[in-house]
Amino acid sequence: MSLQVFDKIISDRGSRYAVSGGPARTRAEAEALLAELRRNKRFAKATHNTWAAILSGEAVRDDDGESGASQIILQMLERAGLTDHVVIVTRWYGGKHLGGDRFRHVVDAVRHYLAQGEARQVGR
Template identity: 80%
Template sequence: MGLQVFDRIISDRGSRYAVSGGAARSRAEAAALLAELRRGKRFARATHNSWAAILGDEPVRDDDGEAGAGAQILQMLDRAGLRDHMVIVTRWYGGRPLGGDRFRHVAAAVRHYLRETGLGDRGAG
């Protein structure tokens, strides 16, 4: 299936969000997906590429400077019962702090990904 990207899905006070993901069964596959995303200049210049995956039974995440974002993505993947799949939420900072709204946007981005890929139907959601 490869990397799926849904760009420009949320905009708030100048910040813009995208969500991406794909199958990943190991840390190496997760790193390869992130590298594939960052090959695009726009994504390489993003302020944050926060991500999470549950590789088998091993939860892994990286906030990439967006404190708490990786944990939130991981929690949503766990709730959806999604294993061996990585989800990346990208943010381009727009110059104005979003406060707690940034968590609402991360959650909305993950929901968008799960809905658009049909992967959200796997778990108890």
């Protein structure tokens, strides 16, 4: 598995964000990448590890308590034409509610991944 992690990319009112991802052809492979990420104690203690993937035409996603966030990730993967690849947005809650800004941060995190990650070579 080749998991790419971009840590500490966004900070707002104490909440911190990271984005990670890697190739996955099945839900089991996507969950294995998530498990690999969570082996890092810092990510295991995160408030949310929200993820989505389009695997062989099947959309899979998990909000992990960040309601609606995985749908945003999924829509961005669809627009980018990125399949067989999981993208995980991690958030450490900082004590202050972000309201709609949390969705803007999810979008910015996925954009960062698509621009910087190995997804660039795969999805385009």
